[in-house]
Amino acid sequence: VNIPASYLNIVKKEIESFCKKLTSSPAELYDPMRYMLSMEGKRLRPILLLLSCKTFNGKLKPVMPAALAVEVFHSFTLMHDDITDNAPLRRNKPSVHVKWNTNIALLSGDAMMIKAYEELAKTPKPYLHQIFTVFNDMALKVCEGQQMDMNYENRERVSISDYLDMIKLKTAALFAASLQMGAILGGASAKDDNSMRMFGENIGMLFQLQDDILDVFGKQEKVGKQTGGDIIQNKKTFLLVKALELAKGKDLTELKSLLSSKTIKPSDKVKRVTAIYEKVDVLKHSKAQMEGYYKAAIKAVAGIKSPEIKILSGLVSQLMSREI
Amino acid sequence: VNIPASYLNIVKKEIESFCKKLTSSPAELYDPMRYMLSMEGKRLRPILLLLSCKTFNGKLKPVMPAALAVEVFHSFTLMHDDITDNAPLRRNKPSVHVKWNTNIALLSGDAMMIKAYEELAKTPKPYLHQIFTVFNDMALKVCEGQQMDMNYENRERVSISDYLDMIKLKTAALFAASLQMGAILGGASAKDDNSMRMFGENIGMLFQLQDDILDVFGKQEKVGKQTGGDIIQNKKTFLLVKALELAKGKDLTELKSLLSSKTIKPSDKVKRVTAIYEKVDVLKHSKAQMEGYYKAAIKAVAGIKSPEIKILSGLVSQLMSREI
Numbered sequence: 001v002n003i004p005a006s007y008l009n010i011v012k013k014e015i016e017s018f019c020k021k022l023t024s025s026p027a028e029l030y031d032p033m034r035y036m037l038s039m040e041g042k043r044l045r046p047i048l049l050l051l052s053c054k055t056f057n058g059k060l061k062p063v064m065p066a067a068l069a070v071e072v073f074h075s076f077t078l079m080h081d082d083i084t085d086n087a088p089l090r091r092n093k094p095s096v097h098v099k100w101n102t103n104i105a106l107l108s109g110d111a112m113m114i115k116a117y118e119e120l121a122k123t124p125k126p127y128l129h130q131i132f133t134v135f136n137d138m139a140l141k142v143c144e145g146q147q148m149d150m151n152y153e154n155r156e157r158v159s160i161s162d163y164l165d166m167i168k169l170k171t172a173a174l175f176a177a178s179l180q181m182g183a184i185l186g187g188a189s190a191k192d193d194n195s196m197r198m199f200g201e202n203i204g205m206l207f208q209l210q211d212d213i214l215d216v217f218g219k220q221e222k223v224g225k226q227t228g229g230d231i232i233q234n235k236k237t238f239l240l241v242k243a244l245e246l247a248k249g250k251d252l253t254e255l256k257s258l259l260s261s262k263t264i265k266p267s268d269k270v271k272r273v274t275a276i277y278e279k280v281d282v283l284k285h286s287k288a289q290m291e292g293y294y295k296a297a298i299k300a301v302a303g304i305k306s307p308e309i310k311i312l313s314g315l316v317s318q319l320m321s322r323e324i
Numbered sequence: 325v326n327i328p329a330s331y332l333n334i335v336k337k338e339i340e341s342f343c344k345k346l347t348s349s350p351a352e353l354y355d356p357m358r359y360m361l362s363m364e365g366k367r368l369r370p371i372l373l374l375l376s377c378k379t380f381n382g383k384l385k386p387v388m389p390a391a392l393a394v395e396v397f398h399s400f401t402l403m404h405d406d407i408t409d410n411a412p413l414r415r416n417k418p419s420v421h422v423k424w425n426t427n428i429a430l431l432s433g434d435a436m437m438i439k440a441y442e443e444l445a446k447t448p449k450p451y452l453h454q455i456f457t458v459f460n461d462m463a464l465k466v467c468e469g470q471q472m473d474m475n476y477e478n479r480e481r482v483s484i485s486d487y488l489d490m491i492k493l494k495t496a497a498l499f500a501a502s503l504q505m506g507a508i509l510g511g512a513s514a515k516d517d518n519s520m521r522m523f524g525e526n527i528g529m530l531f532q533l534q535d536d537i538l539d540v541f542g543k544q545e546k547v548g549k550q551t552g553g554d555i556i557q558n559k560k561t562f563l564l565v566k567a568l569e570l571a572k573g574k575d576l577t578e579l580k581s582l583l584s585s586k587t588i589k590p591s592d593k594v595k596r597v598t599a600i601y602e603k604v605d606v607l608k609h610s611k612a613q614m615e616g617y618y619k620a621a622i623k624a625v626a627g628i629k630s631p632e633i634k635i636l637s638g639l640v641s642q643l644m645s646r647e648i
Contacts, residue, residue, distance in 0.1 A: 026471040080434060084427040103408040103474060106430060110404060110437065111467040117441060118460045125453055129445065132456070136442045143435040147350040150427060 003042065004311055007050055010060065011043045014068050018119075032096045032108040033115065036075045039091040042324070045070045045174060048203070048312070049182035052196050055308040058186025065122035066131055066185060070178045072119060073135075076112035077142055079105055084150060085233055091224035113139075123185070131181055138177035145170025152236035163241045164205070171211075172204025179203075195300050202297035203316055206290040210322055212237035213286055216274055222324045228270030234259055238289065239282045240273075246280040290320055327366065328635055331374055334384065335367045338392055342443075356420045356432040357439065360399045363415040366648070369394045369498060372527070372636070373506040376520050379632040382510025389446035390455060390509060394502045396443060397459075400436035401466055403429055408474060409557055415548035437463075447509070455505055462501035469494025476560035487565045488529070495535075496528025503527075519624050526621035527640055530614040534646055536561035537610055540598055546648045552594030558583055562613065563606045564597075570604040614644055 019034045046067035053063045081087070082095035083105050089095060097105035123131045148166040152158045179200030183193035214223050215230045216239060230237050247255050255276050258269055277283070297316055301309055343358045370391035377387045405411070406419035407429050413419060421429035447455045472490040476482045503524030507517035538547050539554045540563060554561050571579050579600050582593055601607070621640055625633055 026468055026475060028475065029468060029471045080430060084430060104471075106404060106408060107467055107471055107474070110434075111464060111471075113434065113437060114460060114463045114467065117456075118464070121453065121456045121460055128456070129449055129452055132441075132445045132452070136438060136445055139438045140435060140442070143431055143438065144350055144353060147353045147428075147431050147435075150431070151350060151352065 003044070003047055003315065004051075007047045008043060010050065011046045011067065011071070014046075014064055015043070015071065018068055018072070022115075028100065028104045029108050029111050032079065032100060032104060033072075033075075033112050035093075035099070036079055036090075036096065036112070037072070039093060041071075041075075041091070043071060044207075045074055045178045048175065048200065048315075049178040051308045051312050051315075052179045052182025052200075053186035054182075055196070055304060055306045055312070056183060056186035056188040056192065058182075062124045063182060063185045065119045066135075066181050069116045069120040069135065070174065070181070072112060073116040073139065074174060076109050076116060077146070079109040079112060081146060083109075084146070085229070085235075087225065087229055089224065089226050092221065093224075127185055130184055134177050134181055134184070138173045141169040141173035145173065149235065153234045155236070158236040158241055160238070160241055160245070163236055163238055166236075167205060167208040168201065171208040172201045175204030175207065176201040192304060195304060198300035199297050199312070202293045202300060203319065206293040206297070206316070207319055209238050209286055209290045209293070210319060212239055213283065214323070216270075216277065217283070218323060224324070228266075228274065231270045231273045232266045238286055239277055242282045242285050243273075243277055243280055246282065246285075247276060251276055251279060294320060327368070327371055327639065328375075331371045332367060334374065335370045335391065335395070338370075338388055339367070339395065342392055342396070346439075352424065352428045353432050353435050356403065356424060356428060357396075357399075357436050359417075359423070360403055360414075360420065360436070361396070363417060365395075365399075365415070367395060368531075369398055369502045372499065372524065372639075373502040375632045375636050375639075376503045376506025376524075377510035378506075379520070379628060379630045379636070380507060380510030380512040380516065382506075386448045387506060387509045389443045390459075390505050393440045393444040393459065394498065394505070396436060397440040397463065398498060400433050400440060401470070403433040403436060405470060407433075408470070409553070409559075411550065411553055413544075413548065413550050416545065417548075451509055454508055458501050458505055458508070462497045465493040465497035469497065473559065477558045479560070482560040482565055484562070484565055484569070487560055487562060490560075491529060491532040492525065495532040496525045499528030499531065500525040516628060519628060522624035523621050523636070526617045526624060527643065530617040530621070530640070531643055533562050533610055533614045533617070534643060536563055537607065538647070540594075540601065541607070542647060548648070552590075552598065555594045555597045556590045562610055563601055566606045566609050567597075567601055567604050570606065570609075571600060575600055575603060618644060 015037050019037055022030045022034060024030060049067045049070055050060055050063060053060065078090060079096050082090055083097045083102055087095055088098050096108065120132060120135055145166050149170055152162070152166065176197045177200070180193050180197035183196040188196065212230065215225065215237065216228055218227070220227045243255060255273065258264065258273055261269070294316060298313055339361055343361055346354045346358060348354060373391045373394055374384055374387060377384065402414060403420050406414055407421045407426055411419055412422050420432065444456060444459055469490050473494055476486070476490065500521045504517050504521035507520040512520065536554065539549065539561065540552055542551070544551045567579060579597065582588065582597055585593070618640060622637055
């Protein structure tokens with residue numbers, strides 16, 4: 001993704017300075033935070049927040065705490081999700097619960113969420129209550145979505161609509177809140193901050209659909225996660241739910257038996273499920289779905305004119321074909 | 325503990341109404357919160373917060389969100405601590421990670437922390453920034469203390485001063501913040517809110533010392549936790565740290581070998597460590613230490629005159645000999 005360098009650099013510097021200012025003791029609490037935040041991320045959410053603020057000619061300095069808060073919160077969710085999802089790798093490095101241990105990942109994650117709130121509390125006072133409320137609402141949605149995601153692993157029947165409900169919470173809520181908070185802090189009208197929120201939500205949806213694709217079809221060196229991790233965990237991704245809809249006869253039987261097998265070698269499971277995905281061409285359907293979210297995102301902000309909206313729209317179209 | 329019934333009832337009603345208003349789906353996220361909050365607790369922290377507010381003639385209604393926030397936050401820490409401490413029982417019922425599973429206890433705990441912040445956000449706007457800051461500061465301290473507690477389990481040398489540093493963070497910070505937030509919201513001067521904070525910190529210290537005693541010498545039916553859980557986990561409690569200081573010769577050798585044994589039956593370990601505690605009379609030292617905190621608490625608020633200060637002082641002296 002070709003993110004405007006100036007924004008990326010601003011965010012990188014903020015994160016660096018945040019990490020430097022972190023207390024060092026107890027090390028088990030703060031080192032994992034630094035570790036997570038120093039991984040090369042896209043920093044997409046804070047950048048979107050800043051661009052949203054700039055859309056309404058807002059100043060960037062007062063928005064920095066909120067931008068940092070969304071990135072730190074996002075990073076906290078990764079730390080805890082890696083525990084629950086049993087994920088060994090994150091951006092090509094061992095996950096916190098592997099590098100340290102589960103108890104440390106749990107507690108350091110808790111502290112990291114609090115650090116996100118600590119940043120958020122630096123928001124200019126006239127906006128604090130509204131921003132705090134948007135943030136809390138988002139944070140709960142993210143947890144609800146993650147819980148649904150976990151529940152779906154053991155549920156046989158998950159429809160495309162169930163799946164979309166889940167990712168709207170798990171992933172899109174944070175994108176939506178980032179864009180909305182940027183707009184609020186930039187001084188947007190209630191109508192415009194709602195448009196930006198809708199823009200963010202649609203970005204989030206297509207982002208997650210692409211994430212599902214990358215988990216299976218991405219290159220591990222680039223994506224930095226175990227290839228096929230979702231397949232191993234029986235995650236009800238768009239690909240799997242769609243494939244269960246599309247596959248017939250022998251293919252469907254095989255797919256179901258792969259999902260229920262407790263003895264199959266993980267790498268074999270990934271290979272054979274992927275083969276079925278290719279046979280029924282789930283990718284085509286994913287891409288069509290993403291196209292729909294792309295159009296909805298662009299439509300949401302059609303009434304707002306600014307150079308940043310152009311940058312944002314360009315970003316979204318890049319997200320559709322991102323490789324990391 | 326003989327808590328003023330009117331305050332206890334107010335808090336109980338608030339918690340009941342909070343539980344009723346909780347969303348029901350996904351059940352795995354919200355049921356454990358209801359489960360934790362419906363256990364019969366002392367509700368000490370919110371009650372102290374309300375009494376602190378009343379000390380300065382503050383109205384109770386605007387303080388309720390903060391009172392609820394400290395109790396919900398406290399309950400969240402118990403949910404996560406029970407995971408890390410491997411604790412099977414909480415108030416005579418299975419812990420959340422036992423009744424459901426670890427992933428659910430983790431995620432429901434995360435959501436519960438967010439619910440605490442959601443309550444906090446309802447604090448009257450003129451006070452929001454200050455209350456939010458006190459709360460964040462407290463929350464981080466609690467995590468730091470819990471991490472130190474975990475670290476101490478595997479550290480051979482822990483001094484009384486190390487131990488006191490740890491419980492000041494793990495336990496006393498939440499008591500201190502509760503009293504301070506109540507005072508701030510009651511309209512106290514900066515001097516008085518600091519006095520109330522110091523009062524709270526000292527209460528917290530003696531509360532934890534009594535907690536350490538109850539873990540070993542309390543009745544399981546009353547305390548509701550596995551008797552000797554701290555001993556099994558090699559928790560560096562006041563009792564253990566002091567016993568390691570006091571024990572000599574054969575007793576010290578036995579105590580150390582009990583701590584390092586990986587094969588001993590937990591119930592035998594509890595019995596034999598307890599016997600050494602009794603032999604060196606650690607209880608006497610604990611009680612003397614608590615007496616010091618009691619005096620410091622009373623001294624901290626000597627300059628503040630109100631009927632509530634009398635109730636608070638009475639509460640503290642009861643905490644010294646509480647059985648639950």
